[in-house]
Amino acid sequence: MKKLILGLSALGLIAFTSCKENAANKIEEANVIAAAERDAVASKFPKIEFNETVHDFGEIEKGTSVETKFSYKNTGDAPLIVTDIKSSCGCTVPKDWSREPLAPGESAEFSVKYNGSGANKITKTITVSANTEKGSEIVKITAFVKPAEAQ
Template structure:
């Protein structure tokens, strides 16, 4: 048993002393510079700032198609990429936004169309998914939709009369 332990010890001593080359000489300086730049940029995010976050169409007729344009600017330190824009329902359709990265300081826009469905006060939310720190930003549209005079009236519940 002593011979086995002595043999293993000698083997380890030879193995560790054979790898005496300085590890710092194996580091590629170019890779260190690239990694440092990547780490410095990893804390920089784009930031999206809208000229308005809520648009009010005012009073519109039922089923009247209206649209507005939301403008935004990248005020952050990295390129802004909008991956998706979605609305809270099918009656509101966001479209025409750029899929290309938006450099810091540049502006963009997208259109939102609303088909005038609903009645009275209507508010719809549009969610902008992007590579900002939050990941999602929201804008809203609202309108007062006049009830359609040609739509069938909903029956109202009559109060039962109690006869004595």
């Protein structure tokens, strides 16, 4: 039994040490260059820059709809794609935004409509989902909603 175990151990040792080719010799220079280019491109992200991140409507009457536009620019190194824009509640509706890629240096805009519900000081958040490094950006609208006049 000892001879069998010793023989199998020797056979295994020979099998595992017989591969003398160095793995470093198998690397092709073209693959290294292609990987470096791919990694350089993958580290480039678009960057979204807004003309304003908070828009204040001031004082508005309760139930009065107001609307504004948020302009933004791609200041990054890759095309910007806005995938979704959502508001923090149903009283605020973002619309009219482009789903087409925005090249570096180009600008676009979207509008936000607020229906005037609520009371006193309100702040609503609009989340812009895009292919930026962070993945999403936030803009806000604020207003002071005055109570409706009693009739």
